[in-house]
Amino acid sequence: MPAHPPLRVAVLGCGVVGTQVVRLLTTQASDLASRVGAPLELVGVAVRDADAERDPVVDRALLTTDAESLVERADVVVEVMGGLEPARGLLLRAIAAGASVVTANKALLAQDGPTLYAAADEAGVDIYFEAAVAGAIPIVRPVRESLAGDRVTRVLGIVNGTTNYVLDKMASEGLDLDQAVKEAQALGYAEADPTADVEGYDAAAKAAILASLAFHTRVSIDDVSREGITSLTADDVLWAQRTGHVLKLLAIAERGSVEDADGARVEGVQVRVHPALVPAGHPLASVRGAFNAVFVEAEAAGELMFYGRGAGGEPTASAVLGDVVSVARHRVLGGKGPVESRYAELPVLPATAARTRYQVRLEVADRPGVLAQVAAVLAAHDVSIEAVRQSPASQTPEADVARLVITTHVAPEHALRSTVDAIAGLDVVRRVVSVLRVEGA
Amino acid sequence: MPAHPPLRVAVLGCGVVGTQVVRLLTTQASDLASRVGAPLELVGVAVRDADAERDPVVDRALLTTDAESLVERADVVVEVMGGLEPARGLLLRAIAAGASVVTANKALLAQDGPTLYAAADEAGVDIYFEAAVAGAIPIVRPVRESLAGDRVTRVLGIVNGTTNYVLDKMASEGLDLDQAVKEAQALGYAEADPTADVEGYDAAAKAAILASLAFHTRVSIDDVSREGITSLTADDVLWAQRTGHVLKLLAIAERGSVEDADGARVEGVQVRVHPALVPAGHPLASVRGAFNAVFVEAEAAGELMFYGRGAGGEPTASAVLGDVVSVARHRVLGGKGPVESRYAELPVLPATAARTRYQVRLEVADRPGVLAQVAAVLAAHDVSIEAVRQSPASQTPEADVARLVITTHVAPEHALRSTVDAIAGLDVVRRVVSVLRVEGA
Structure with a gap:
């Protein structure tokens, strides 16, 4: 077989995740080439400030502030910049230029994924996003591929490591919420502004993505009823323990039904994020610290759980690189990954259901x-x-x-x-x- | 888009798993068609005895004892009969006739997988086998796809539900091995002849398959050093608890190295199955009863765990159907799944390493x-x-x-x-x- 020419890879964003993606593309180049069937050539890394220091160090010559032209000279575009814009515009531009894309951007996908999925489908390119939910944990691929022959009934996830760490600290050291958040901030587990985590926005975005995949139905973050952990007290945590439970912030997506005006049952999905008491013997109860886990119930498979690191540069980069290998293989060997599956078109039921x-x-x-x-x-x-x-x-x-x-x-x-x-x-x-x-x- | 003609599906074997595959193909037909992009038409089920009773009931008209001709009139062949022959011959015949194949046959793959992988590759068809390792748990796809951008260092699995149930019973009720095996047999968790389970052959086959995928190296069951649970006593189980451990039969595959004759380090993989004391706080320690779990350590991803039902008709059928959807989608939309990845060609190290x-x-x-x-x-x-x-x-x-x-x-x-x-x-x-x-x- 003649050697396939190198595939050009562009990376958008060079923060905690981006630097690790660049590092792995470099240090694992030979393994990646063997697995893809062609070398992956890193053609550029788009950043806002080309002079900022980065750890691990990224070759200065790769950095560019011109993301627009970078995406047009790549076969595979990796988006790890986060936020809605300019990420969305750049991904659409990359897709229009014929690139396959890999993104870790949960906020964007939960808000406007369908626009991106449709653009990729029309252009005949892949869009992969394993890293958008639960970091290193393979959950997107299992739900949309391994369980494609089954009927998922419920997904229960601990998908935000910051809040899991905070609740753990409250339980193990009797801290109140503010103290635990400060500790998480000191250790780098929580942002200076922890709102997205403690108010459940981050978990809600992941819940929307998981629900869409599991139920073959479009679910946006606006469909998710959301309650964060900010009203929880040390006393709540104590009582959880006394009654044989552990307090967790859960992302829940499940089948359900409501009665319509005529008294007929309407089947749908209900998606929500809220703190919950989990029985101490449940597999999710022992998920500690910054780890994540997603518990899936399906009719034939029964109970499944996926556990691992839900955030951090290296774990997230692992998930990104797995996707890069998949989409790159398709470019070498032909074929295309799954497209958005929304045939079920289930109504999203209100929180009260x-x-x-x-x-x-x-x-x-x-x-x-x-x-x-x-x-x-x-x-x-x-x-x-x-x-x-x-x-x-x-x-x-x-x-x-x-x-x-x-x-x-x-x-x-x-x-x-x-x-x-x-x-x-x-x-x-x-x-x-x-x-x-x-x-x- | 014009409707795609139905894909013809043949099922080989109609035991505990086969009947459930047939049931799901029938009851989930509409969902499966939506996910594949074409209807799946069950064209026949090959059995040894067409008159045996089956639960759930399988339409008598679908049953045939002529497996050879059945595989030649199918687009997708599902092999759930087990054993080396005639399974191997029928799969090769199906592949030669241009069918994509899905198999749950761990013994066959661990013995002679490469022959099948090569035949499928040459014929340009897929061979998928998620159900061959740990039943319903998505582990094959995550290891060979999600972790394709990472470097797996170790896999530790509880991959045999029978022995896990037996060891659990010994621990919780102080039973000795024979008593616990008898209880497992009475409940249908162990076969009348429990050798394959208690001597670790079943786990060794799964270890070989996992090692091959994780390390991009051919590993056969003959490369696996194997020790069953038959020498374990009630006293061993008791002492495990006293020292803060749980006894588990583990399948282990890990990177390692030995010194060669010249004193140079040789990197390789070491694959083994044996009972082991697992610290009570380790995620694998709480895997109870007939559940399975696979713990994976990778350089960037860190620690991951996959947990669920490792055996049984419905869970195994869930994994089979997920694969059927994948290979069927490739036939509708083009493309092909991963082929055998053995570029690393690591030596398999002896048990002493x-x-x-x-x-x-x-x-x-x-x-x-x-x-x-x-x-x-x-x-x-x-x-x-x-x-x-x-x-x-x-x-x-x-x-x-x-x-x-x-x-x-x-x-x-x-x-x-x-x-x-x-x-x-x-x-x-x-x-x-x-x-x-x-x-x-």
Whole structure:
């Protein structure tokens, strides 16, 4: 077989991930050439500031601030700059020029992936994005290829390492949220502005991408109901442990249904991000620190879990390079990767359609009959109780206030919400201390 | 786009997996057609006995005992019959006739995969085999595609559900091996003849396949050093727990090196199957019952784990169908999956080249100075001690016999073996009770 000419690779962005992509393209060049069937020639790295210092060092001659012309002289364009623009414009330009593209840009894909997928499909080139969800963990390829013969029913993911680290610290050291976030910042696990992580935006973007793949349906970040970890207290974490749970920020995408106006069942998908109590024995409960894991339930396959490093330069670069090899092989040997699969066109159901379990902590008057009143409210809303735990006033700081922790069985979110509202309205209830969902049971 | 004509699918074998493949092809027909871009038409199911009862029921009209002619009128041939022949002959015939093939046959691939890979490559068709390793768990595709841009250093797998179930039962209920195997048989987790599982042959086949993929090197089952679980006692399991470990049958494939005759380092891969003590905090330690998990270490990605059901009709059928969709899509849209990657051609190193840790349990004379003598033997062999645990004679059944549990640091297997031999030869050592490797630390 005659040697295939080198494939020209352009990298957009040279931060934590970009420098590692460049390093691997260089140090692994011989292995990569063998796996692709042609050498990969790095033709340029687009940066905003060509004079900034980079670690590992990137050959100054490769750097350019002219990303527009760089993408037009490449066979494969790797986008690791992040943000919506100029990333989107550059990827569309690369695709129009006939390049295959690899991106790690979850925000862009969750916002406007379909535009990119359609452009790539029309141009007959690949768009791959394994690194956009859960860093090094192969999850995009398994969900859209390995499970293509199965019916996914639910995806539960710990897809944000920063919040997982923060919640871990709160649990292991009894820190409150602010202290734990500061520690994460000091170690480089959290950004100076941690909003995208602690408010769940990052997880919501990944949830949208995973839901799209798993359910063959377009889901954008705007379809994801989102609640971050900012309202969680050290006390919540403590109570999670006492009741045999671990608090995690979960990205959840699952099949569900609602009744339409005519009383007919409408099947759809529900996608949400929120903190949840995970039973200590569940595989997700032991995912520690900055690790990520995605738990998938499918009808035939049963329960699957994918675990690994969800962020960081090297792990993310590993996922990017795997995609580079795939798209480069297609250019050498022919063929094309999967295109957007949205044939199912399931409606995205509102947050109130989710079926979940609640753990409700209450401060109540310390007198007989209180539990009976609360239980009656639950029964009236058709919500059944799994467990109740009472602490008498003697064990609480205030003499006349008892504590009640109620865990429900599975019920629709709307029923649970109205139950909590009704409970809060009872005379004997002084305060609803916290309401947390229980998932993964 | 004009509708693509149906793709003809033939299934070879209609046992536990085959019936589920047929069921999914039928019940999921509409989803599969949407994902492939063409309907999948089941043209026949080859069986030995067309009159046997099957659950779920398979349409009698589809059954044929003439597998030879069936494979020649199919676009995609699914082989789930197992065994070397006639599976090999039928797959080669299918490939020669231009069909793409999907197989779950680990024994065949571990023995003679290269013949099949070469035939498929020459014929320009796909051969996919996700179901051959760890059932429903996507591991073949992630290792050969997602990690194609990285350098895998080690694979540690719990890839045999039967032995994992047996070891779990021994640990949780204090059963001895025979009792636990009988329970597994009663529940259908172990075959009437459990040899392939308990002697590690099944795990060795999977180890060979994983090693080939991870290290881009041909590894056959004959290259795998293999030790089953048959020598393990209830006491071994108990001591594992006491020292903070869990006993697992592991399939291990890792990079290593040996010195050649001239004293030069030769890099290679070492592949083995043996019981091992896994630290209780390691992600593999919590893999329970009939579940499987594969832990992968790669230079850039770091630690990854893939977890799920490793056997059973439905989980295996899920993996098979995922492959069917992939190869069918290639027939509709063009392109071809990865071919055998063996460019690295690393030598397969002998078992003695492995670097591991030992936990050695001894019965020794109960008198001062014994530990010093044993420690001196370890030092003389350049093996350093991580931990020692002594039980004085007062805590053992025999008055003058003390127990010693020594855990080493990592050392070459050959050094560890000769150390154990030398220890066994000491006057003060009454008996070497057990020698187990410690992995995953």
